[in-house]
Amino acid sequence: MRHWLLKSEPDCFSIADLARAKKKTTCWDGVRNYQARNFLRAMAVGDRALFYHSSCDPPAVVGTVEVVRAAYPDPSAWDPDDDHHDPRASPENPVWSMVDVRLEAIFPRAVPLDELRGVRALAGLELLRRGSRLSVHPVSAEEFRTIERLARG
DNA sequence: GCCAACGTTGGC
DNA sequence: GCCAACGTTGGC
Numbered sequence: 001m002r003h004w005l006l007k008s009e010p011d012c013f014s015i016a017d018l019a020r021a022k023k024k025t026t027c028w029d030g031v032r033n034y035q036a037r038n039f040l041r042a043m044a045v046g047d048r049a050l051f052y053h054s055s056c057d058p059p060a061v062v063g064t065v066e067v068v069r070a071a072y073p074d075p076s077a078w079d080p081d082d083d084h085h086d087p088r089a090s091p092e093n094p095v096w097s098m099v100d101v102r103l104e105a106i107f108p109r110a111v112p113l114d115e116l117r118g119v120r121a122l123a124g125l126e127l128l129r130r131g132s133r134l135s136v137h138p139v140s141a142e143e144f145r146t147i148e149r150l151a152r153g
Numbered sequence: 154g155c156c157a158a159c160g161t162t163g164g165c
Numbered sequence: 166g167c168c169a170a171c172g173t174t175g176g177c
Contacts, residue, residue, distance in 0.1 A: 033160075034160090035160095130157095132158090132159090133158075133160085
């Protein structure tokens, strides 16, 4: 079982939106970066991920989700009305992938980016790497546990 | 709104 | 294959 981190802008899709979703489950569509896509494709059912709110104040890890469906074609890629439309994509050549995730927990206390930076055990966290923009990336089991512990306060 | 960092595109 | 120009991300 692997651990991951998923970024979302709460203005676009927040963890509260996920909590309101049918079966508390959503498809994680719209990823248009090859490295991030390849991480989506590496996910297995049962993997867990941290849910991170970006481009907001404060940016923070706000909860956890579980992967409930492995990677499959992302149909938003060939939807001309979609913000992330990719003219190269089609049902025959999907190009982009998505997974389904289900809400596991909303943290009793969000853990802000600022706080993560000060934690020694998280020194290697991809999220904290200077200039890192990857919206999907792996985290170690130890990093995952550390952040869950911080969320309990 | 600014800007650093990064990815992508396309001319050569 | 190089690299300049451009677009995007995302913290601040």
